[in-house]
Amino acid sequence: MKFAPMSYHYIRYPIEKFLDKVERSPFNCIDLYCSAPQLNMFDYPLQRLIRLEKEIRKRDLEIVAVTPENCTYPVNFCTQDIMTRESSIRYYQRAIDTAEFLGCPNVQISTGFGYFNQPREEAWEYCLESLQTLASYCERKGVKLLLEELKTTTTNVLVTSKDIARMLDEVKSKAVVGLVDMDQMAYGNETVDTWFDALGDRLQYIHFNDRGHTVPGDSDLPMKEYYEAIKKRNFEGIVSFEICDRRYYNNPDQAIDDIETWMKNNTSELV
Numbered sequence: 001m002k003f004a005p006m007s008y009h010y011i012r013y014p015i016e017k018f019l020d021k022v023e024r025s026p027f028n029c030i031d032l033y034c035s036a037p038q039l040n041m042f043d044y045p046l047q048r049l050i051r052l053e054k055e056i057r058k059r060d061l062e063i064v065a066v067t068p069e070n071c072t073y074p075v076n077f078c079t080q081d082i083m084t085r086e087s088s089i090r091y092y093q094r095a096i097d098t099a100e101f102l103g104c105p106n107v108q109i110s111t112g113f114g115y116f117n118q119p120r121e122e123a124w125e126y127c128l129e130s131l132q133t134l135a136s137y138c139e140r141k142g143v144k145l146l147l148e149e150l151k152t153t154t155t156n157v158l159v160t161s162k163d164i165a166r167m168l169d170e171v172k173s174k175a176v177v178g179l180v181d182m183d184q185m186a187y188g189n190e191t192v193d194t195w196f197d198a199l200g201d202r203l204q205y206i207h208f209n210d211r212g213h214t215v216p217g218d219s220d221l222p223m224k225e226y227y228e229a230i231k232k233r234n235f236e237g238i239v240s241f242e243i244c245d246r247r248y249y250n251n252p253d254q255a256i257d258d259i260e261t262w263m264k265n266n267t268s269e270l271v
Helices: 015-023 046-058 083-101 119-141 161-171 182-186 190-200 223-232 252-266
Strands: 002-005 031-036 060-066 106-110 145-147 176-181 202-209 239-242
Touching: 002 060, 002 182, 002 252, 015 031, 015 252, 031 083, 031 239, 046 083, 046 252, 060 083, 083 106, 106 119, 106 176, 106 252, 119 145, 119 161, 119 176, 145 161, 145 202, 161 190, 176 190, 182 202, 182 223, 182 252, 190 202, 190 223, 223 252
Parallel strands: 002 031, 002 239, 031 060, 060 106, 106 145, 145 176, 176 202, 202 239
Antiparallel strands: none
């Protein structure tokens, strides 16, 4: 397994602060959350991307995923509104281009949603159509999409392991694989084994965070049990720490330290 802190909780600081902290940590991989003012996926000058690539390389870090903001206004590739859907596809196309430029193999993508008072299958078909379009582009670019489930409060399309497995079956592209988030998995009353049983080797990326997208050990999910279940499955993919709770915004470095402490106390990964 590879372990990669995500830069989400550094959004109140220049991206260099995150890169410096990871360079000083035991981790050598990063998951790059892309949003303004650090790197606005809707519009950024090429010079900024070139500079970012240099900053990552000079610290000898490996970028394992680009994570654009997902399913938040105005991004939604499953909606019945064609203008929003098409602009969202262009947004992800830019994310794929960004990943290719940075030498990054993966782009994280979360399902959008259909109108909650209209048939779910309509949104499902728009989701499928959009993912097939993006998968075709990914195949040319040598980039994979990491397809993530969301909670029922966010979407009416992909919320369970079976939903993700069915969508992967219908997309029919090796450029789209599965991603499970521990917080959302628990919300859906599923387990690590549920996900591996449904997806098998198509499950290639994990967001390893406690309830509420907090640092492992900062809430009440059985994180050590989850870790051991992942190990038993001989998982060889990537584990990312998606820490989103605002409690970490003021002192994001401490969150990286706390992740390191949890890993050393509960695993043999950082010995």
